[in-house]
Amino acid sequence: MYTTDRLAGDPRAVKPVGTNRAATVPAGAATRPLTGPLAEQPMNAELPFLADGGCACRAIRYQLVSRPLFVHCCHCRWCQREGGASFALNAMIESDRVLRLAGEPVPVLTPSASGRGQTILRCPTCQVAVWSHYAGAGAAISFVRVGTLDEPDRLPPDIHIYTSSRQPWVVLPAGVPAVPEYYDRHAYWPATSLERREALLRA
Ligand SMILES: [Zn+2]
Numbered sequence: 280m281y282t283t284d285r286l287a288g289d290p291r292a293v294k295p296v297g298t299n300r301a302a303t304v305p306a307g308a309a310t311r312p313l314t315g316p317l318a319e320q321p322m323n324a325e326l327p328f329l330a331d332g333g334c335a336c337r338a339i340r341y342q343l344v345s346r347p348l349f350v351h352c353c354h355c356r357w358c359q360r361e362g363g364a365s366f367a368l369n370a371m372i373e374s375d376r377v378l379r380l381a382g383e384p385v386p387v388l389t390p391s392a393s394g395r396g397q398t399i400l401r402c403p404t405c406q407v408a409v410w411s412h413y414a415g416a417g418a419a420i421s422f423v424r425v426g427t428l429d430e431p432d433r434l435p436p437d438i439h440i441y442t443s444s445r446q447p448w449v450v451l452p453a454g455v456p457a458v459p460e461y462y463d464r465h466a467y468w469p470a471t472s473l474e475r476r477e478a479l480l481r482a
């Protein structure tokens with residue numbers, strides 16, 4: 280409690296967040312027609328949404344040009360191993376909605392639970408993973424690592440999956456769907472995301 284109170288009251292602790300937001304949002308807003316008041320947008324795939332991100336060394340920079348289809352917080356052992364952490368946070372989005380602003384990530388075929396592999400796109404310099412493609416959806420859909428966004432707080436999980444292997448100290452929030460393994464997208468995705476997926480499959 281002492282640490283939290285101290286941070287909350289210390290302007291030096293909160294300043295970098297505000298500074299980062301101020302530097303990032305207007306820069307995009309000034310040059311791109313889709314931009315709106317980014318922070319205030321409700322959950323609606325049809326409203327303008329832009330989010331910039333990149334790797335640690337900044338050789339890779341990208342921009343999501345719409346809200347993702349759905350955001351997975353995956354607690355499977357494979358994701359835990361790949362990230363060296365407790366879960367992975369992936370925003371699923373049509374690959375043509377991930378604009379390359381700088382650099383070209385390199386594909387690394389990585390073993391996956393399905394046995395068919397997952398292609399992880401990494402910065403050729405710092406090797407940070409920025410997104411991946413799974414065998415199921417293929418290259419048409421990117422699973423963007425939310426942690427590589429400049430403002431990852433904007434994309435909290437829409438669902439927690441594979442919670443059967445959740446590390447027990449991770450406490451899931453009330454009000455967010457959670458399933459022991461995978462799920463039926465028709466039961467959880469918003470209609471607009473289902474329509475976007477259908478359009479992608481027809482294309
Ligand atoms: Zn890099």
Ligand SMILES: [Zn+2]
Nearest residue numbers: 353354355358
């Ligand atoms: Zn996983």
